[in-house]
Each structure stands twice: as C-alpha cells, then as structure tokens.
Amino acid sequence: MIRLALAFLITAAWPLGPAAEELKFDFSQTKVGKRPDKFSATFLGKDDLSSPAKWQVTETRTPSSLAKENSGNNNLANSQALSQSSSSSFRKGAAICLYEGEEYGDFTFSTRLRIDSGAFKQMAGIVFRAKDAKNFFALTIDTIDNKLTLTKVVDEKQTSSWNTIGDLTIPKNEWHTLRVVCKADRFECYHNGIPINTFSxxxxxxxxxxxITFLDTTASFAHPKVIHKRKIILAQQLIESIKTQWERIEDVQIFARANPDAPLKVVGSMDxxxxGQTASKVTEGVLETTQFGYAKEKKTVTVTAxxxxxxxxxxxxxxxxxxxxxxxTQKASIARTMPVVKHIESRMxxxxDLFN
Structure with a gap:
C-alpha cells in the first residue's frame, strides 16, 4: 500500500499559481521488497529474463524530505525508497516504473535520486508526460559521462535528445535532485535546484x-512529489456556471460517454x-428516445433532457x-429547463468537449 499525502499550497512560490495540490509518494507505507500500489513495471527493449529488472521498496539512508535540493549526502537518516535493484549485463534497454493513478497537465515533478551501481551504464532519472512505457519524456543523470540528458521517446523509438556539455561532476552513490516544471507546451529542467534548460x-x-533506469544501472528514488493544478473539465465548469445563473435550481447532473462503447455516467454534478455514477435506465432512455424525463415531488420537479x-x-x-x-405544469417545467440545455449546448x- 502507498499513502498519498495531499496538501493545498496557497503560495506562488511554484509557477503553477495558487491553490495547487501537492501529492507526496510515501514509500514507508509499502512493505520492503514490494512494489507500491498503482505503480506499474515495464521494460522498454530486451530484459534479461534470468535476472529481470525489479522495482521494490528498500530500506536505505536518504535526505530529509525538507532538505535543500543540493544537500547531497548530508544529514541522512534511515528511510524507505523505491529502487530498481536488479543489475544484469545482458539487459538491453530501460526499466520503467510509472505511477498509474493519474495523468498531469501543468505540474512540477521532483525526486531525490541516487545511482547505486552499474558496470556498463550508470544512468537513471524521471519520466514525465508519459502516455505509456513506449511514449514519454525522460530527464536523466549519467554518473559515468557526468551529464544530464533529456530524451523524447515515441512508439518505443528515441526521436530527440539533448544533453549538457561542459564540466559537470555527478557522483555515484550520492543523492541528487531532479525536477521538471511543465506548463502547456513548455517545461523547465533542474538538477540540484539549478536550472538546466527550458524546452518546448x-x-x-x-x-x-x-x-527509469538504463541497462545494468541500479538506482534508488526517495521523496518524489507532484505539485499540480487539478484540471476542471468543461462539464464541471458548466455546473458551476449554472449554479450562479439559476438560483431556484437545487441540483444538476450532466451525463455523457467517454467513448461510444463506454457506459453513460455522471461527468458533472453539484454533488x-x-x-462517475452510472446513469439510470430512465436517463439512458431520455438519450435514446430524445423524450424528456419528468418527476414531481412536493416542492420540486426534476426534468431530464x-x-x-x-x-x-x-x-x-x-x-x-x-x-x-x-x-x-410539466410543460412549464420543461420550458424552464431548456435555457440550461441551451447553455450547455452553446459551450460544446x-x-x-465535456471531458476537456
């Protein structure tokens, strides 16, 4: 089990603006030797089947989650980290561990990272903007070549790559901090708190x-966190605007399908x-027949359109x-509902569109 700590940031210190959410991955809630819930493990390339890549929680000494990004190995304490702990010289490719719990648009993702070993390669880092293990960006450190690299992978193939040039010292067995700040089509990359470059x-x-780890690299990751602004889809935006425009409305629910084969579900609601609740047969019938649904109570009426x-x-x-x-009357109730219907239709x- 993995515990996700959620907090609201009211500061503008991060470029995502006010009321951003901070999601911390707490590996101390996962048993040592196990992979945390909601994390998948995939290999891009050809793994060594006799000694495959292994993502698991390990006990190790890490910096405090409050330490500065460039604190290195200062003031370490016993803690738990997520590690790719299997090394094999017959491995060709990269071991990838993705958090499957959510996708992020504008966000900041950071983690402490330590390269633990690697005879042929000592390269590991973070993955972001990933569709899956075949389509993603990766920001990595290399402790043999002493460089940082940004890579874009599309359909399993590297389509572009950038790396630092110059005198950098990136030691093995020392904690580093990688951070990427993504906003729309731009993202900024940082190493130990120092901006490396901005990309589009x-x-x-x-x-x-x-x-991600490459070839025979083993590495550990500690105190990862995501700071993001939760996306409010159009359906919920419409609910908020309806609340302010029609005072006598007590409840509104918008139903739609994510795709033609998906069930009809609530995608916007005052409650x-x-x-996410599945629509009733009555609501399904309204959509199939285009006839209005109507229910009358003592002080309220409900119209489904x-x-x-x-x-x-x-x-x-x-x-x-x-x-x-x-x-x-029923006719008058439907007439009172139509401005709400037209309001929704005018925005989609x-x-x-209701999901965007």
Missing part, C-alpha cells in the same frame, strides 16, 4: 510520471459524490432538479 514541445501535453451536439445529434443528457412554482461541439 507541442505534442502530448498531459501524461503520467515515473522513474461531487455523484461523479437530451443534450445535442453541433450536428443536432443527442450525445449527452442533463438532469435538473428545481424548486417549483404553485401550479407549475460534441460529447468529447
């Missing part, structure tokens, strides 16, 4: 984060506990619960 790439602008895309096709549904007037071209 208009490709994939969201993805997973993780760790966050309902997000189809939502159409720019081509006039029903692609989503909205359920609106509102306080009713004395003598309000198709159902996919």
């Amino acid at each position: 790439d208009r490709g994939r602008q969201a993805g997973k984060v993780g760790f 966050s506990a309902k997000l 189809p939502v159409r895309d720019r081509n006039g096709e029903p692609v989503a549904a909205v359920k609106v619960k509102m306080r009713r007037f004395r003598g309000q 071209r198709d159902a996919k």
Whole structure:
C-alpha cells in the first residue's frame, strides 16, 4: 500500500499559481521488497529474463524530505525508497516504473535520486508526460559521462535528445535532485535546484510520471512529489456556471460517454459524490428516445433532457432538479429547463468537449 499525502499550497512560490495540490509518494507505507500500489513495471527493449529488472521498496539512508535540493549526502537518516535493484549485463534497454493513478497537465515533478551501481551504464532519472512505457519524456543523470540528458521517446523509438556539455561532476552513490516544471507546451529542467534548460514541445501535453533506469544501472528514488493544478473539465465548469445563473435550481447532473462503447455516467454534478455514477435506465432512455424525463415531488420537479451536439445529434443528457412554482405544469417545467440545455449546448461541439 502507498499513502498519498495531499496538501493545498496557497503560495506562488511554484509557477503553477495558487491553490495547487501537492501529492507526496510515501514509500514507508509499502512493505520492503514490494512494489507500491498503482505503480506499474515495464521494460522498454530486451530484459534479461534470468535476472529481470525489479522495482521494490528498500530500506536505505536518504535526505530529509525538507532538505535543500543540493544537500547531497548530508544529514541522512534511515528511510524507505523505491529502487530498481536488479543489475544484469545482458539487459538491453530501460526499466520503467510509472505511477498509474493519474495523468498531469501543468505540474512540477521532483525526486531525490541516487545511482547505486552499474558496470556498463550508470544512468537513471524521471519520466514525465508519459502516455505509456513506449511514449514519454525522460530527464536523466549519467554518473559515468557526468551529464544530464533529456530524451523524447515515441512508439518505443528515441526521436530527440539533448544533453549538457561542459564540466559537470555527478557522483555515484550520492543523492541528487531532479525536477521538471511543465506548463502547456513548455517545461523547465533542474538538477540540484539549478536550472538546466527550458524546452518546448507541442505534442502530448498531459501524461503520467515515473522513474527509469538504463541497462545494468541500479538506482534508488526517495521523496518524489507532484505539485499540480487539478484540471476542471468543461462539464464541471458548466455546473458551476449554472449554479450562479439559476438560483431556484437545487441540483444538476450532466451525463455523457467517454467513448461510444463506454457506459453513460455522471461527468458533472453539484454533488461531487455523484461523479462517475452510472446513469439510470430512465436517463439512458431520455438519450435514446430524445423524450424528456419528468418527476414531481412536493416542492420540486426534476426534468431530464437530451443534450445535442453541433450536428443536432443527442450525445449527452442533463438532469435538473428545481424548486417549483404553485401550479407549475410539466410543460412549464420543461420550458424552464431548456435555457440550461441551451447553455450547455452553446459551450460544446460534441460529447468529447465535456471531458476537456
């Protein structure tokens, strides 16, 4: 089990702006010798099947999570880290460990990193903007060649690479800090708190984060964290605007499919506990038949209406619960719902927009 510590940062010290969330990966909650929950292990290339790469939590001495990024091996204490602990000279490629819990758009990802061994290669680092283990960016340190490298991999192939040139000393068996700050199509890379370079790439602008080691390298990673602004999709943005524009509305839910084969689910709601819930048969029927659903209670009415895309096709549904007037008819209730429907339709071209 891995514990994810979540905090809200109200400071502008990080370039992501106010109210960013900090996600810390606490490996002390995972049993030594096990891989943490929500982390996958993959090999890009050809692993040594007799001695495959092994990602596991280990006991070691690490810097404090509060230590400066350039603290190195000063003031170490017993702790737990995530390590790729298997070394093989017959291995060709890279061992990758990805956090599968979430994808990030604008974010800062940092970790402490120590190269532990490697007869032929001593190279490891962080992975970011990863679609999977075949498509990603990697920022790495090399303690043999004393350089930092940024690599882009697309469909298992390295498409671009940049590395430092000059007199750098990057010792093995010493803790380093790697940090990448991604915002839209730009990202800044840091080593031990020192900016290395700023890059731009208009490709994939969201993805997973993780760790990587090359060939026979073994390495350890401690105190990784992600600071990010949680993305608010259009469906939820629409909910917020509906709340402010229509005071007599008590509840609104927007339903849509992530893809044509996916179930119809709540993608926007005034009640966050309902997000992700599967639609009822009544709501499914509204979308299939384009007929309105209607339910009357003592003080409220609920209308479920189809939502159409720019081509006039029903692609989503909205359920609106509102306080009713004395003598309000079903026809009048539907008429009161239509401005909400039109408001949603005016902001979307198709159902996919609701998820962006």
